[in-house]
Amino acid sequence: MLDELEKEGYIKRLPVNKKKIEDALNLAKRDIKAAKTILRENDDWAFSIAYNAMLQAIRALMFSKGYRPSGRNQHISVVRFAELFLRKEDVTILDRMRRKRHITTYNAAGTISEREAENAIERAEKLVHEIERMFKDNSK
Numbered sequence: 001m002l003d004e005l006e007k008e009g010y011i012k013r014l015p016v017n018k019k020k021i022e023d024a025l026n027l028a029k030r031d032i033k034a035a036k037t038i039l040r041e042n043d044d045w046a047f048s049i050a051y052n053a054m055l056q057a058i059r060a061l062m063f064s065k066g067y068r069p070s071g072r073n074q075h076i077s078v079v080r081f082a083e084l085f086l087r088k089e090d091v092t093i094l095d096r097m098r099r100k101r102h103i104t105t106y107n108a109a110g111t112i113s114e115r116e117a118e119n120a121i122e123r124a125e126k127l128v129h130e131i132e133r134m135f136k137d138n139s140k
Contacts, residue, residue, distance in 0.1 A: 001084050002067065010077040012070040017063065021135075024060035028053040028128050035121045043117040044104040050120035051097045057128045058082050058094075064135060086130075093123060 005011045031053035039046040058078050062068055065085075069077035075098050082091045097120060104111045112120075 002065075005077075005080055005084075006067075009071045010069070010073075010080050011062065011067040013066055014063070014068050016066050020063045021060045024056045024063060025128070025132065028056035028060065028124070031056060032121060032124050032128065035117075035124065039114070039117055039121065043112045043114050044109060046117040047097070047112040047120045048101045048105060050117070050124040051094075051101045053124040054094055054097070054127050057124075057131045058086075061085060061131050061134065064138075085134075086127075090123075090127060090130075094127075097123075 002011070006013065031049050035046045035049035035053065038049060055075065055078055058081065059069070062078070062081050067081065069081070071077060079091065079095050079098060082094060086094075100112065100116075
């Protein structure tokens, strides 16, 4: 499946670099913290930042496998990659969030409820922990 994503131009190989993995995870954690902070002020942005945390966590996973997103639709590349390593439910949620984030970022403000933003942050935290657990399991 990775070969297919590579042929289709969604991903490119790159040498595994522990610093890139750590940096992406640190960005994910930073974004979760920022999403929690901004939740008091703006549900749309809290949701978008939580989505970005998930994106960064999956990028860390990609880097750990020796790949990076490629092409113009890198968010879709990350979702397609996630399909190979994460639970179907998590990928479905990620893709829905990707679409909602697009709407709230480019088309219409005020489309995210406080509860949706809170759920997004919770899901981002769970995903980051899951990916960190995957790294620990692989290092054994």
